[in-house]
Each structure stands twice: as C-alpha cells, then as structure tokens.
Amino acid sequence: MSAGWFRRRFLPGEPLPAPRPPGPRASPVPYQRPRFLRGSCSSPGAAEASRRPDSRPVRSPARGRALPWNAGYAEIINAEKSEFNEDQAACGKLCIRRCEFGAEEEWLTLCPEEVILGLNPSYSLGSGWVRQTFLTGHYWALFDGHGGPAAAILAANTLHSCLRRQLEAVVEGLVATRPPMHLSGRCICPSDPQFVEEKGIKAEDLVIGALESAFQECDEVIGRELEASGQVGGCTALVAVSLQGKLYVANAGDSRAILVRRDEIRPLSSEFTPETERQRIQQLAFVYPELLAGEFTRLEFPRRLKGDDLGQKVLFRDHHMRGWSYKRVDKSDLKYPLIHGQGRQARLLGTLAVSRGLGDHQLRVLDTNIQLKPFLLSVPQVTVLDVDQLELQEDDVVVMATDGLWDVLSNEQVAWLVRSFLPGNQEDPHRFLKLAQMLIHSTQGKEDGLTGEGQVSYDDVSVFVIPLHSQGQDSNGP
Amino acid sequence: MSAGWFRRRFLPGEPLPAPRPPGPRASPVPYQRPRFLRGSCSSPGAAEASRRPDSRPVRSPARGRALPWNAGYAEIINAEKSEFNEDQAACGKLCIRRCEFGAEEEWLTLCPEEVILGLNPSYSLGSGWVRQTFLTGHYWALFDGHGGPAAAILAANTLHSCLRRQLEAVVEGLVATRPPMHLSGRCICPSDPQFVEEKGIKAEDLVIGALESAFQECDEVIGRELEASGQVGGCTALVAVSLQGKLYVANAGDSRAILVRRDEIRPLSSEFTPETERQRIQQLAFVYPELLAGEFTRLEFPRRLKGDDLGQKVLFRDHHMRGWSYKRVDKSDLKYPLIHGQGRQARLLGTLAVSRGLGDHQLRVLDTNIQLKPFLLSVPQVTVLDVDQLELQEDDVVVMATDGLWDVLSNEQVAWLVRSFLPGNQEDPHRFLKLAQMLIHSTQGKEDGLTGEGQVSYDDVSVFVIPLHSQGQDSNGP
Numbered sequence: 001m002s003a004g005w006f007r008r009r010f011l012p013g014e015p016l017p018a019p020r021p022p023g024p025r026a027s028p029v030p031y032q033r034p035r036f037l038r039g040s041c042s043s044p045g046a047a048e049a050s051r052r053p054d055s056r057p058v059r060s061p062a063r064g065r066a067l068p069w070n071a072g073y074a075e076i077i078n079a080e081k082s083e084f085n086e087d088q089a090a091c092g093k094l095c096i097r098r099c100e101f102g103a104e105e106e107w108l109t110l111c112p113e114e115v116i117l118g119l120n121p122s123y124s125l126g127s128g129w130v131r132q133t134f135l136t137g138h139y140w141a142l143f144d145g146h147g148g149p150a151a152a153i154l155a156a157n158t159l160h161s162c163l164r165r166q167l168e169a170v171v172e173g174l175v176a177t178r179p180p181m182h183l184s185g186r187c188i189c190p191s192d193p194q195f196v197e198e199k200g201i202k203a204e205d206l207v208i209g210a211l212e213s214a215f216q217e218c219d220e221v222i223g224r225e226l227e228a229s230g231q232v233g234g235c236t237a238l239v240a241v242s243l244q245g246k247l248y249v250a251n252a253g254d255s256r257a258i259l260v261r262r263d264e265i266r267p268l269s270s271e272f273t274p275e276t277e278r279q280r281i282q283q284l285a286f287v288y289p290e291l292l293a294g295e296f297t298r299l300e301f302p303r304r305l306k307g308d309d310l311g312q313k314v315l316f317r318d319h320h321m322r323g324w325s326y327k328r329v330d331k332s333d334l335k336y337p338l339i340h341g342q343g344r345q346a347r348l349l350g351t352l353a354v355s356r357g358l359g360d361h362q363l364r365v366l367d368t369n370i371q372l373k374p375f376l377l378s379v380p381q382v383t384v385l386d387v388d389q390l391e392l393q394e395d396d397v398v399v400m401a402t403d404g405l406w407d408v409l410s411n412e413q414v415a416w417l418v419r420s421f422l423p424g425n426q427e428d429p430h431r432f433l434k435l436a437q438m439l440i441h442s443t444q445g446k447e448d449g450l451t452g453e454g455q456v457s458y459d460d461v462s463v464f465v466i467p468l469h470s471q472g473q474d475s476n477g478p
Numbered sequence: 479m480s481a482g483w484f485r486r487r488f489l490p491g492e493p494l495p496a497p498r499p500p501g502p503r504a505s506p507v508p509y510q511r512p513r514f515l516r517g518s519c520s521s522p523g524a525a526e527a528s529r530r531p532d533s534r535p536v537r538s539p540a541r542g543r544a545l546p547w548n549a550g551y552a553e554i555i556n557a558e559k560s561e562f563n564e565d566q567a568a569c570g571k572l573c574i575r576r577c578e579f580g581a582e583e584e585w586l587t588l589c590p591e592e593v594i595l596g597l598n599p600s601y602s603l604g605s606g607w608v609r610q611t612f613l614t615g616h617y618w619a620l621f622d623g624h625g626g627p628a629a630a631i632l633a634a635n636t637l638h639s640c641l642r643r644q645l646e647a648v649v650e651g652l653v654a655t656r657p658p659m660h661l662s663g664r665c666i667c668p669s670d671p672q673f674v675e676e677k678g679i680k681a682e683d684l685v686i687g688a689l690e691s692a693f694q695e696c697d698e699v700i701g702r703e704l705e706a707s708g709q710v711g712g713c714t715a716l717v718a719v720s721l722q723g724k725l726y727v728a729n730a731g732d733s734r735a736i737l738v739r740r741d742e743i744r745p746l747s748s749e750f751t752p753e754t755e756r757q758r759i760q761q762l763a764f765v766y767p768e769l770l771a772g773e774f775t776r777l778e779f780p781r782r783l784k785g786d787d788l789g790q791k792v793l794f795r796d797h798h799m800r801g802w803s804y805k806r807v808d809k810s811d812l813k814y815p816l817i818h819g820q821g822r823q824a825r826l827l828g829t830l831a832v833s834r835g836l837g838d839h840q841l842r843v844l845d846t847n848i849q850l851k852p853f854l855l856s857v858p859q860v861t862v863l864d865v866d867q868l869e870l871q872e873d874d875v876v877v878m879a880t881d882g883l884w885d886v887l888s889n890e891q892v893a894w895l896v897r898s899f900l901p902g903n904q905e906d907p908h909r910f911l912k913l914a915q916m917l918i919h920s921t922q923g924k925e926d927g928l929t930g931e932g933q934v935s936y937d938d939v940s941v942f943v944i945p946l947h948s949q950g951q952d953s954n955g956p
Contacts, residue, residue, distance in 0.1 A: 170804055173793075181780050183791035183804045188784075195780035198820045201793060201802050208801025216798070287765060302659050302673040306666075313661035315651075315679060320694070320857045323686025324679050326648055326661045342676045379798045 151359030234360030404461030629837030712838030882939030
C-alpha cells in the first residue's frame with residue numbers, strides 16, 4: 001500500500017484478456033450501420049515498457065477515424081503502461097425503434113438493417129400496434145480501464161446496446177409532448193397529466209433515466225462476463241448522446257467533457273474520485289463498518305497518522321463534515337485511511353483512483369478479503385445541453401477525453417488549442433480529426449508551437465472532438 | 479394521512495410547553511452582553527384560531543429590535559396557527575476565548591463579563607498558557623418550530639453556546655495563518671504544514687466544522703431536554719455568523735438567507751425538504767428497509783397509486799435516479815409513498831415538511847411506531863460569504879427569513895422591496911428595522927404600495943435584515 005503505484009492499479013501477474021482483432025484502422029469507411037471502435041492495440045516491447053515506470057511512452061499507431069455523418073472524431077493513444085490499451089472507445093448512430101406495448105412486448109424489427117435518418121414524431125396515444133416511427137441519435141463513449149482492458153472492451157461492446165434497449169422501452173414517452181403517467185397512454189385518473197406536469201417530468205428525464213439504467217445494466221453484464229471468463233478489471237465510462245436536439249453527457253469516473261465555443265467554456269461533466277465522493281464513501285463505511293474489516297479508519301486526516309501522534313489533537317473530518325475539526329488521536333486512528341492521498345494520488349482503500357465506473361466486481365484490497373465494489377457506483381451523473389437553444393457557430397465543439405488529457409491540460413488550455421486550430425483550417429475536411437490528434441500530441445511533450453510547454457502524460461489518452469454545428473447533416477468529410 | 483394537514487404537523491392533544499416570560503420588547507436597549515431573543519408570544523383566542531385553519535391570522539405584537547452594534551434587525555410574527563409562536567430567534571455578539579491546551583483543558587475566563595471588541599491575532603505556536611486574545615463575531619439565528627415551540631425555544635437558548643464552545647475548542651487554529659496539523663502547534667512530522675496546505679485547509683474550514691458540530695451538539699441537548707421534560711417537537715435552524723471578515727450561513731431546514739445588493743441577488747442557503755433530499759432519504763430506506771415497517775414504498779410516483787394501476791407501466795424513480803423511467807405496478811407499489819406530495823405539500827412519511835433540523839427525537843408516524851428521526855439530518859449546509867472581498871455599498875443587506883416569507887415572496891420580490899425602501903430612507907436610523915417590518919407586512923396581504931399584490935402567508939414569519947456595511951462599527955442608531 002505505497003503511494004507510488006500506477007495511476008490505476010494493475011495487479012501483478014493478473015491474467016490479461018486474449019488479444020482481440022484490431023478494429024478498423026484510420027481510413028474512413030462508408031457508414032453502414034452502427035459500428036463500434038473495438039481497438040485494443042499493442043506494440044512490440046510494450047510489456048517491457050510497462051515495467052519501466054519512468055520510461056516515456058512509445059506511441060502506438062494513432063487510431064483516428066472520421067465518420068461520414070460528421071458525428072465526431074476519435075483519437076486514442078496507448079501509453080503502454082500495460083500490454084493492452086486500457087482506453088477503449090465506441091461511437092455510432094443510435095436507432096431507437098418503437099415497441100408494441102401489449103402483454104407480450106414483442107419487438108417489431110421492421111427494417112433492422114436499414115439506415116434510418118431523421119425523426120418522424122407522428123405519435124398518437126392509444127394505438128394498438130406501432131407504426132414505422134423511429135428516433136435516431138448519435139452515441140460516443142470513452143472507457144478508461146484499470147486492472148487490464150477487459151472491462152473497457154466489454155463496455156465498448158455492450159453499453160450502446162443496453163442504452164438502446166432502455167430507450168426503446170420508453171420511446172412512447174420520449175416522442176410524446178410530455179411523458180404520460182402510464183406508458184400505455186391509458187388515463188386511469190383524469191388528472192394524471194396534471195400530476196406529471198406538477199412534477200415537471202419531461203422527455204429528457206426519460207433519457208436521463210435510460211442512461212442511468214443502461215449503465216447499471218451494463219455493469220451487471222460486465223460482472224457476469226468477467227466472472228464467466230475468469231477475468232478481472234473495471235473501467236470508467238463517459239458517454240455523450242445526441243437525441244432530439246439535446247446532448248446528454250453521462251459520466252461515471254474521471255474522464256471529462258467540455259463544450260468549447262468562441263467565448264464560452266462549459267464543463268459538461270464532473271469527475272467522480274475518492275476525493276470528490278468522500279462524504280458518500282465515508283457515510284457508507286459509517287453505516288456498514290464491517291466493510292472495512294477493522295483494517296481501515298473511516299476518518300480523513302491531512303496525512304496518515306503514526307505512533308507519535310497518539311494523544312495529540314489533530315485535524316480530521318468525518319462523513320457528515322464539509323469543514324474540519326480537531327480530535328484527540330487514539331489507537332484506531334492509526335489504521336490506514338479509507339481514502340488516502342491527495343489529488344491524482346488519492347486512493348480508495350489504498351487501491352483505486354476512481355469511485356464510479358463499471359466492473360471491479362471481484363476487486364479486493366491486496367492480500368485481504370476487503371471488497372471495493374460496495375463503495376463504487378455504476379450510476380452516472382447526467383448533464384443535458386440544449387443544443388437547439390444555442391446559436392451554434394461553425395467551430396463549436398464538444399471535447400471528450402480520458403484523464404490522460406486532463407491531467408496535463410486544463411479546460412482553458414484545451415479551449416485555447418481548439419480556438420487556435422479550427423478557424424485557420426476551415427477548408428480542411430479532416431480538421432476535427434486533426435484537432436483530436438493535435439490534442440493528444442500536446443500531451444506527449446511535443447513542442448507543437450501552440451502550448452510550447454511540453455506537458456507529458458504517461459497515461460493512455462483518448463479524445464473525441466464532436467462538432468455541434470454539423471450534427472445530423474451529411475458529412476462533407478472524406 | 480391526508481394532504482390537508484397544516485404546513486408542519488401538530489400532534490392533537492400534544493402537551494404544550496409552559497409559557498415563558500416574554501423577551502425584551504421592541505424598544506432598543508443598550509448592549510451589555512449577548513442577549514438572546516426568547517420570545518414565545520401568545521394572544522387571546524389563539525388556541526381557538528388554530529382550530530380554524532381557514533381563518534386569517536391575527537397579528538401578535540411585532541417584536542422588532544435594533545441592536546446598537548447595528549448587527550441586525552429582527553421582526554417576528556405569530557400566524558397563530560398554534561397557541562405559541564413556533565418561530566423563535568436569537569442574536570448576539572459571539573465572544574470566543576482562547577483556551578489553555580494542557581492536559582486539564584482549564585478555561586481561562588479572564589474577563590467573562592466584559593464587552594470585548596476587535597480581534598487581537600497575536601498568536602504564537604507552542605505557548606504554554608494563553609494570553610488575552612479574543613475573537614469576536616456576531617450571531618443571528620432563526621428557528622421555525624413544528625409540533626409546538628419547545629424545540630425552537632431550546633435551540634434559541636442553546637445553539638449559540640454550543641457554537642461558542644466549538645469555536646473556542648479550535649480557536650488556536652482560527653487565529654493562525656493556516657490551521658496547524660496539531661492543535662498544540664507541535665510539528666510531529668516536518669512536512670505537516672505541507673500536508674495541511676495540500677489539503678487546502680483554511681481557517682474558514684474550522685468555522686464550518688464548528689457550525690456542523692454545534693448543530694449536532696444542540697440536537698443532542700434538545701433530545702435530552704425534551705425527553706426529560708416530556709415534551710416533543712422539532713425546528714429548522716438558520717444561522718448566520720460574522721467572523722474574521724466572513725459571513726457564514728448554516729442552514730438545516732427550509733428557511734432561507736439571501737444577499738441583496740444594488741445589482742446582485744445571491745442565495746446564501748439551500749432548502750432541505752423531502753423533495754430536495756429525495757435521493758438521500760430513498761437511499762436510507764433502500765439500505766434499511768425495516769425503517770418503513772412494510773407500510774411505505776420507497777419509490778416515487780407522480781401520484782399515489784391505486785388498485786386500477788396494478789399491472790400498468792407507470793412513471794417512477796428510485797434512489798439512484800435523477801431521471802424517470804417506467805415500471806410495471808405490483809401490489810407493494812400501492813403502499814403510501816415515503817415522500818408524497820408536491821412543493822409545499824410534500825411530506826416525509828406523510829408527516830413532516832422538512833428533512834433537516836433539530837429535535838423530533840420522539841416523532842412517529844401517526845398511530846404507528848415508525849420513527850422519522852433516522853431520516854432527518856441535524857447537520858447544516860454552510861455557505862461562506864467573503865464580506866471583506868465585497869466592495870460594500872451602504873444598502874447591501876442579508877435577509878434571513880423563515881419559510882413564511884419565502885412562501886409568498888420570491889428572492890426577486892424581496893430584493894425589489896429592499897431596493898425600493900432603503901435608498902429613500904438613508905437618514906432614518908430605524909430603516910433596517912422598518913424594512914424587516916415592511917417585509918413581514920408584505921406577507922399579510924396588506925396593500926403596501928410596493929408589491930400591491932396582496933400575498934398572504936398563514937404561517938409564522940420571522941425576518942432578520944443584516945446591514946453588511948456597518949458591521950463591526952458602532953451604531954449610529956438609537
């Protein structure tokens with residue numbers, strides 16, 4: 001339990017998942033159906049490099065991809081701290097079908113392989129069988145794995161299906177002016193619409209609910225799959241969904257999304273780490289002290305206490321405190337802290353740097369039977385950006401990235417890079433892809449003429465650049 | 479369990495506390511030592527009026543008081559929904575003494591009866607005995623009782639003492655540039671100051687911690703006192719403390735404080751009700767389902783479900799959801815909801831309209847053994863206003879009031895009244911008192927020429943108006 005571990009804990013000797021075939025490479029391909037980036041890239045000498053923590057990462061081939069529907073541009077880089085890239089990404093078009101709502105819940109797959117564009121909201125309550133009404137949206141997701149790439153790969157292959165299923169289960173409510181109290185459209189009580197209105201329930205609340213449920217469902221799938229295959233690991237998840245003129249950003253972990261406009265930088269997510277969720281985690285340990293098995297102290301101190309501190313009054317805080325106070329140190333305070341370390345070094349139970357995410361069902365504190373999963377939440381926080389209400393400019397983008405980027409670049413620096421790059425490259429059809437690449441290069445200590453500061457990230461780094469202006473339009477790109 | 483109960487539940491037949499002598503009346507008195515308003519006013523016919531829920535309140539004598547140190551102006555009105563005023567208030571000067579930190583913790587009461595003004599931060603680490611160093615601050619508190627005034631009266635008499643004790647226990651850290659890791663000033667580990675700095679711990683965090691602890695201590699005192707005297711009840715608590723150039727606002731309940739300046743309205747508190755704390759309350763019921771004794775459902779629905787809803791898919795949300803989804807109704811969903819009703823009608827366990835506060839240790843759901851206290855928090859949320867950083871104008875004020883005011887006036891309306899009243903009355907030494915009175919009059923449906931809308935509050939109403947500009951100065955008032 002030293003403070004010198006990798007950013008994410010990697011269990012020595014832990015079996016790695018079998019290598020998967022690399023996903024489609026950087027050259028753009030015509031859109032056919034939702035196709036998800038499954039990249040897990042390796043390169044010669046990676047395993048050796050991972051044993052040299054001070055070594056600079058060797059860049060694996062850049063995996064940028066420009067999608068013809070202009071929906072976003074991904075760039076992923078493997079810092080080679082582990083043999084396989086622990087960052088995974090997925091993006092595609094979401095096609096939400098309407099289901100028949102009879103007792104059998106039979107799904108009508110009217111044209112499952114067709115490319116469905118646009119929205120036909122011709123909805124009426126009480127119809128017996130569905131018509132060919134579809135909702136389409138876009139989906140982008142970044143997964144930052146730890147303890148191996150297995151959970152991140154599973155999440156990249158699974159979460160969009162969970163989300164589509166959850167959205168399809170409520171699509172009747174999504175396309176109504178206001179979600180009905182009863183999904184069937186029946187009105188048991190005459191004032192049911194008023195009850196829904198008083199609660200302020202809107203269609204966007206169903207999308208938020210669907211995202212929350214999809215994350216939980218995906219977490220259960222990952223738990224079953226990892227157990228069945230004898231694998232381990234977990235991942236953070238950052239998902240953006242464009243639907244009905246709104247952008248939903250769901251985050252569980254320490255990745256981040258921001259909106260960058262000419263004169264605005266707006267955070268679209270918050271990070272969930274042992275520090276930011278201290279009170280929730282301490283509260284759980286207060287309610288269930290047996291989770292700490294007598295080996296950890298729930299209290300926070302400025303540093304780990306030692307024998308010399310016994311009897312002294314030291315700064316501390318407990319689950320109910322946002323402020324600090326002093327307490328007299330007794331023997332139980334000398335235990336290892338439930339949350340220990342500061343900033344990037346902060347760890348939950350000495351083990352994990354994030355407090356929300358998917359997987360980690362089997363993760364235990366080294367050499368103990370103490371589980372981390374009870375302290376982790378799979379449910380994301382969801383932010384809604386009303387894109388239709390923005391007066392969009394050509395260069396308005398959302399930047400989504402794993403913590404490898406944000407560890408070395410601030411929101412302001414990223415916005416500066418975006419604003420420096422895009423206006424001078426308006427004719428370049430690859431400019432958003434190049435911007436994603438340039439953002440990643442900026443984390444590799446390259447003197448790029450923009451920051452010139454040579455920041456270095458030793459973590460895997462993944463970036464999506466999503467141009468808001470062209471959403472839903474056909475691509476002018478390659 | 480109907481929705482037609484009073485705003486706060488009043489148990490029929492519940493023994494009322496014995497009337498207390500009225501506090502000092504409205505005429506200003508010279509400052510001598512912290513003197514706390516203990517008003518519990520009654521008027522003829524009050525008991526009868528309380529049995530006529532549709533009757534308009536009869537105003538009891540206004541209890542305004544201008545303090546010579548210009549620290550604030552209180553106005554309290556009894557809506558007579560109960561025999562005794564359930565709103566209570568306290569204000570005074572806080573005098574924080576330094577304690578000796580030896581093993582005995584003997585308090586040095588060097589000049590206990592003197593009026594101590596100003597701050598002498600001549601602090602040095604490691605001194606054996608304290609010198610005559612004092613911190614002084616101001617304290618204002620509003621308590622809105624329910625189930626009788628007993629808890630509110632106890633809180634008005636007790637909380638300031640708890641706070642002073644908590645502040646005195648950490649005063650060594652308060653007057654240091656940065657709170658030391660060890661209260662004694664000893665440095666066990668050479669880099670202790672760096673650990674404290676890395677955590678960003680500042681003196682204001684000790685005040686926040688002291689407020690949090692004081693609320694909890696006061697809650698315990700109230701629990702013991704009510705049990706010993708066979709009384710019942712609870713209250714909300716809104717406290718403002720001015721100390722070392724900062725204003726701390728601690729809130730547990732549904733009172734509210736706002737800062738009103740010429741071109742700014744800044745909320746200084748948030749309300750804690752079953753609606754705003756839904757997820758915390760549902761989470762607790764999820765962890766401890768036995769708290770609901772099989773009589774309530776944890777889930778939220780737009781309305782209470784009934785037999786006709788069985789088998790239907792209806793809107794719902796659970797503890798982990800900010801969004802909404804649909805579920806198929808089963809028999810257990812027909813139970814009474816843990817949180818029921820909307821807006822001002824929302825109730826916890828069909829009983830209580832607030833989710834934080836003091837007291838209520840014995841409160842149970844009518845005709846059951848189901849306790850409410852496990853769902854209530856006594857810990858406040860604390861907001862810090864850095865008054866020294868504001869370029870204060872003569873008319874900048876903080877308005878603190880119980881929900882009786884905010885139920886009928888918005889922040890914007892209150893700010894409009896403040897800005898309409900103060901500039902034209904700059905020569906009036908009683909203008910802040912008159913403003914507090916005028917705000918209360920505005921809740922009584924009086925056509926006052928300002929709002930002209932005749933809003934009516936049937937609740938007790940209490941208001942403090944705190945002029946920020948003159949804080950710490952001697953009064954020019956009466």
